[in-house]
Ligand SMILES: [Zn+2]
């Protein structure tokens with residue numbers, strides 16, 4: 439799986455195949471390990487919840503070149519993953535500053 443392939447999958451509406459590829463599944467496990475299998479937004483709120491989704495901070499369809507970049511991934515629970523997508527919240531994994539201007 440390389441960037442050209444990912445771009446092709448986006449263009450042809452077959453991005454689902456990216457999520458089935460070995461490279462992604464391995465990287466996903468690395469992200470979960472790095473984040474101690476905890477939702478990073480729950481963690482920021484002082485709660486503990488295991489990871490349901492590994493989220494791309496810069497969306498794959500906008501930044502295919504960052505699809506397999508560990509620094510572009512953040513582990514979230516089901517609830518927070520939905521919330522991020524619904525509200526279009528911009529996360530910042532590097533600084534762990536994930537609330538930015540959002541009011542909760
Ligand atoms: Zn959460």
Ligand SMILES: [Zn+2]
Nearest residue numbers: 492493494519
């Ligand atoms: Zn996501």
